[in-house]
Amino acid sequence: xxxxxxxxxxxxxxxxxxxxxxxxxxxxxxxxxxxxxxxxxxxxxxxxxxxxxxxxxxxxxxxxxxxxxxxxxxxxxxxxxxxxxxxxxxxxxxxxxxxxxxxxxxxxxxxxxxxxxxxxxxxxxxxxxxxxxxxxxxxxxxxxxxxxxxxxxxxxxxxxxxxxxxxxxxxxxxxxxxxxxxxxxxxxxxxxxxxxxxxx
Amino acid sequence: xxxxxxxxxxxxxxxxxxxxxxxxxxxxxxxxxxxxxxxxxxxxxxxxxxxxxxxxxxxxxxxxxxxxxxxxxxxxxxxxxxxxxxxxxxxxxxxxxxxxxxxxxxxxxxxxxxxxxxxxxxxxxxxxxxxxxxxxxxxxxxxxxxxxxxxxxxxxxxxxxxxxxxxxxxxxxxxxxxxxxxxxxxxxxxxxxxxxxxxxxxxxxxxxxxxxxxxxxxxxxxxxxxxxxxxxxxxxxxxxxxxxxxxxxxxxxxxxxxxxxxxxxxxxxxxxxxxxxxxxxxxxxxxxxxxxxxxxxxxxxxxxxxxxxxxxxxxxxxxxxxxxxxxxxxxxxxxxxxxxxxxxxxxxxxxxxxxxxxxxxxxxxxxxxxxxxxxxxxxxxxxxxxxxxxxxxxxxxxxxxxxxxxxxxxxxxxxxxxxxxxxxxxxxxxxxxxxxxxxxxxxxxxxxxxxxxxxxxxxxxxxxxxxxxxxxxxxxxxxxxxxxxxxxxxxxxxxxxxxxxxxxxxxxxxxxxxxxxxxxxxxxxxxxxxxxxxxxxxxxxxxxxxxxxxxxxxxxxxxxxxxxxxxxxxxxxxxxxxxxxxxxxxxxxxxxxxxxxxxxxxxxxxxxxxxxxxxx
Numbered sequence: 001x002x003x004x005x006x007x008x009x010x011x012x013x014x015x016x017x018x019x020x021x022x023x024x025x026x027x028x029x030x031x032x033x034x035x036x037x038x039x040x041x042x043x044x045x046x047x048x049x050x051x052x053x054x055x056x057x058x059x060x061x062x063x064x065x066x067x068x069x070x071x072x073x074x075x076x077x078x079x080x081x082x083x084x085x086x087x088x089x090x091x092x093x094x095x096x097x098x099x100x101x102x103x104x105x106x107x108x109x110x111x112x113x114x115x116x117x118x119x120x121x122x123x124x125x126x127x128x129x130x131x132x133x134x135x136x137x138x139x140x141x142x143x144x145x146x147x148x149x150x151x152x153x154x155x156x157x158x159x160x161x162x163x164x165x166x167x168x169x170x171x172x173x174x175x176x177x178x179x180x181x182x183x184x185x186x187x188x189x190x191x192x193x194x195x196x197x198x199x200x
Numbered sequence: 201x202x203x204x205x206x207x208x209x210x211x212x213x214x215x216x217x218x219x220x221x222x223x224x225x226x227x228x229x230x231x232x233x234x235x236x237x238x239x240x241x242x243x244x245x246x247x248x249x250x251x252x253x254x255x256x257x258x259x260x261x262x263x264x265x266x267x268x269x270x271x272x273x274x275x276x277x278x279x280x281x282x283x284x285x286x287x288x289x290x291x292x293x294x295x296x297x298x299x300x301x302x303x304x305x306x307x308x309x310x311x312x313x314x315x316x317x318x319x320x321x322x323x324x325x326x327x328x329x330x331x332x333x334x335x336x337x338x339x340x341x342x343x344x345x346x347x348x349x350x351x352x353x354x355x356x357x358x359x360x361x362x363x364x365x366x367x368x369x370x371x372x373x374x375x376x377x378x379x380x381x382x383x384x385x386x387x388x389x390x391x392x393x394x395x396x397x398x399x400x401x402x403x404x405x406x407x408x409x410x411x412x413x414x415x416x417x418x419x420x421x422x423x424x425x426x427x428x429x430x431x432x433x434x435x436x437x438x439x440x441x442x443x444x445x446x447x448x449x450x451x452x453x454x455x456x457x458x459x460x461x462x463x464x465x466x467x468x469x470x471x472x473x474x475x476x477x478x479x480x481x482x483x484x485x486x487x488x489x490x491x492x493x494x495x496x497x498x499x500x501x502x503x504x505x506x507x508x509x510x511x512x513x514x515x516x517x518x519x520x521x522x523x524x525x526x527x528x529x530x531x532x533x534x535x536x537x538x539x540x541x542x543x544x545x546x547x548x549x550x551x552x553x554x555x556x557x558x559x560x561x562x563x564x565x566x567x568x569x570x571x572x573x574x575x576x577x578x579x580x581x582x583x584x585x586x587x588x589x590x591x592x593x594x595x596x597x598x599x600x601x602x603x604x605x606x607x608x609x610x611x612x613x614x615x616x617x618x619x620x621x622x623x624x625x626x627x628x629x630x631x632x633x634x635x636x637x638x639x640x641x642x643x644x645x646x647x648x649x650x651x652x653x654x655x656x657x658x659x660x661x662x663x664x665x666x667x668x669x670x671x672x673x674x675x676x677x678x679x680x681x682x683x684x685x686x687x688x689x690x691x692x693x694x695x696x697x698x699x700x701x702x703x704x705x706x707x708x709x710x711x712x713x714x715x716x717x718x719x720x721x722x723x724x725x726x727x728x729x730x731x732x733x734x735x736x737x738x739x740x741x742x743x744x745x746x747x748x749x750x751x752x753x754x755x756x757x758x759x760x761x762x763x764x765x766x767x768x769x770x771x772x773x774x775x776x777x778x779x780x781x782x783x784x785x786x787x788x789x790x791x792x793x794x795x796x797x798x799x800x801x802x803x804x805x806x807x808x809x810x811x812x813x814x815x816x
Contacts, residue, residue: 135760135761
């Protein structure tokens, strides 16, 4: 068995030389891995923060604060548990939320710089890096945070290209959970004005 | 050439003789000037013969050099020089060239000067000079001088008589609805401007054809309809039916075009309009190929260079003080009044030709573009050509495979002008001429190629369908023998193998994506670009049965990205969905697979699964 999503992705690609999903060029491949590493380093965790702060905390709170507390206490990782505590009970007022949003602003700016120079994150070729970031861009959109990028930006064009791929449909869109989408849309719309204001 | 260090002239290396000639043909399409082409003995000439025929039909100047022999059999090396010696080598292309066979160095000077002169004397065409190996290797006897070539210059302005000019203007003075059909005309800007002045002074409806280089602005007030496709549609036929005077400036196959427009053979029931034909073409009718086209009634038949006659007419118009304003012409609406963007193809679907044409037309607004080629069926509504080299026309010989060579030749001619050559071609044309692109990479020529990929020699499929319809046979068999699929050719890889760079994406973007990124991407000035439709993704690998199991969750980002990779790789897998809100990821069974208690986990139970447990 293989664990760790980045590692699994490379493993899947290494199963066969057909349809390579990693660039052949060593520099492009290094760039691909740097982008993927950034997800593990920070972005994935911050996605958990903003998703819970805006929307998913309500799933925990629906059965009362006690039940929510019990769920949080069950998280084995100590740091993660502490984060969840703050986010679940403070929501977007948690200081962690502002930090998370800032991380995404920085990420989108860096991606924009990259995509001004290249079609894809690694360079000229569509790679695992693009696939790896697709769910995170999608999550921002679901959370009604697509105001974080300009509609005419390279980022927007890149995201549109990703969404047009058949793989996006079968791997993501076809499995979207409507209840989650509704919750994120509803709560996200409430939060966006304050996020926008904080940026101004 | 080696002796001169590959400068003045520079040798442009090509991977096929057919491309060498096609490149020279593309160069002439832009410049109306001859490029020299060297072809290897009889075999190279045979390879190049189709491209020479294209140049001939286009009336494009070109200086072709070849060799044969040694004609002296005693001097031949065994085998190779025997099979590469032809007694009358030019005979294989004789019917569509003018050929010379010099016997000495001095005679070679004479032959080259003559070939240079002939190839540019209207009507232009390719010339072939064949140099005997024996002569090339022989010691030079006596002195050789190279006189200034200007003294052997081609005749250019072959004019009409004053009487003809007055007869033409008399016909126009009586006309209510005159039409000028702009055909095979010069790329010279001055000549182009003169045509505009003529159409305005005579207030005539003008027409241009997708067959030929841009000869008149398609957006001009007098260019009432979009550029005409090969077969006139109803709008074009209606204009032809209303015409009382037709001025034919070397339109390609006027007889055939009028026959399609009216349904009447032009030697059985010719048009009632007064036809004025201006062309040099009858002077080179050879009879081998019927490239003289259908015979058209011509009430005023002038053998002169059309652009020269335009200048003569303008001068005489001024002297006679003609300034026409015709109410019948004014009332015809202009095609640009009713153009809107096409309907978008559904996201994820291949782009339609009409949508692609629209995108290119939008791109064209951002910079100077020369379309070196457009495919059959290209929508005239997106053909806004406003200068003489905005569009270079089709291959005149009607073959497949000249598109890439013509594009490279045009790119060579346009180098340094700031214009971007854009070649839009079908996959058949592209694939047949693909290795012409190597020369563009080698010469670092900017060139954008757009492949309209229908995975077929589709022109013929359409033909098969018409024939099936005619003979009451099943039209669903039309694809047999025409499809270029199974496996689909990797269009992009074909280009990258020639050193070209791959750019852009094949599928439709979102509404803002298509106008944004695609255009920007193409405008960034890389040396060579391709914007190609690529193959659909199919699960062609990992067909050994479903041995991959993914433990995942529908909305988990980490699971989503792995599923994306599996889909793009085309791998089959089966899923075990975990309810994360119910805490299924923390159950003991799952923790044995994934000690962190997170999704996803991939289990490979197939042969060759190398990992029995995780190292962490």
